[in-house]
Amino acid sequence: MAEYSSLLADSVLRHKAWFAEHTARIETQLASTVKSEFIANMSHELRTPLNTVIGFAKLLGEHQKRALADAEVVEYADLIRDAATHLLAVINDILDMSKMQSGKYTLDAGEVELDEILQAALASFRPTAVEVGITLGGQIDRHLPMVKGDPAKLRQVFTNLIGNALKFTPPGGSVTIEAGTGAGGGATVRVRDTGLGMTGEEIAVALTPFGQVDASRSRWREGTGLGLPIAKALVQLHGGRLEIRSAKTLGTEVTVVLPQGSEVSDVHRRAAPRDAAHHGAP
Ligand SMILES: Nc1ncnc2c1ncn2[C@@H]1O[C@H](COP(=O)(O)OP(=O)(O)OP(=O)(O)O)[C@@H](O)[C@H]1O
Ligand SMILES: [Mg+2]
Structure with missing residues (x-):
């Protein structure tokens, strides 16, 4: 009987250890998926306005060749400013987010x-x-x-x-x-x-x-x-x-x-x- 209960205890312990290891592995995988998703989204959010900046800056650079009207020049400059302002806001938000996640965020109370x-x-x-x-x-x-x-x-x-x-x-x-x-x-x-x-x-x-x-x-x-x-x-x-x-x-x-x-x-x-x-x- 004593032998049987010792075997049972061993098996329970082994199962517990396996379960803890299994859970930890799943948690790590999940954290890494969330992280990759975060990075993928972040790259997208940064690239989109940056492409706008590059594209319209290129057009402005070619304004003589393209004979752009004054109104078009102003419009393109506005689009560049909008995209850059948005980019700055996104970067600030991402920094805030990461500070909060690492517990380093401070409030000026x-x-x-x-x-x-x-x-x-x-x-x-x-x-x-x-x-x-x-x-x-x-x-x-x-x-x-x-x-x-x-x-x-x-x-x-x-x-x-x-x-x-x-x-x-x-x-x-x-x-x-x-x-x-x-x-x-x-x-x-x-x-x-x-x-x-x-x-x-x-x-x-x-x-x-x-x-x-x-x-x-x-x-x-x-x-x-x-x-x-x-x-x-x-x-x-x-x-x-x-x-x-x-x-x-x-x-x-x-x-x-x-x-x-x-x-x-x-x-x-x-x-x-x-x-x-x-x-x-x-
Ligand atoms: N009042 C609302 N009514 C309906 N949908 C909403 C409302 N508030 C938020 N949402 C949904 O939740 C999403 C996330 O909101 P959140 O404020 O985080 O992002 P956002 O407004 O799209 O961008 P930003 O980062 O500039 O705030 C929104 O894109 C929208 O789909
Ligand atoms: Mg919002």
Whole structure:
């Protein structure tokens, strides 16, 4: 009997060891697949605008031979500037993403006037909303609870959320920003739209770096798919949470909850001024 139980124990241990090794191997393979996908996406995102820059710079270089009209020269220069600006934004996002993943991201923590941030974000999007025919409204409580955090990063979060709501809502729709005090005493901000909406699976894609629900459209000018995962990570660094509720064709509601006077953790608080200035607002 003793011999039998010892054999059984050996076999259980062997099985456990095999299982641990097997799981570790799968995890390594998965990490390497995710990494290669990340690099493939990143190369694509960098190459597309770079090709635009090279192509139009070449055309401009040949302006005499091609007898380009003044208007064409201006148009090509604008396209180059657009592509380069986009490229810079993508590079900044990729750097932010990789810093967050390696835990080296720092916040320049201070006291945040959330209502000012939201009002400013609303005001900056008003001309776009008018241009694309979307009603943009805000119900922002003047007495929002004080939040501790990094104003530039919180601005980045809401700029992306409002930008997304406008981008993925057809003309005639509406985008509303509501902000008030949540049940737990913190601030709750909702960005709601009447746009394309997403299924549960699509929400998961949207939260993955470079994930775009409709990747078929040629829309490098419209973004890279890094905004939402960065926004979620930034909210979490503030001790808060970001949740998405959405229904296909009906619209999307993104809720950000920030705890009252939330203490940014010590690790993230250590922002050296030079470092903090380095990753500025979008
Ligand atoms: N309000 C929304 N309604 C419908 N789809 C959305 C909404 N917000 C995000 N999505 C989907 O999620 C994807 C990822 O959003 P995310 O903000 O990360 O990227 P992006 O806006 O495409 O680019 P950027 O990096 O410039 O933000 C979008 O491409 C879109 O497909
Ligand atoms: Mg976005």
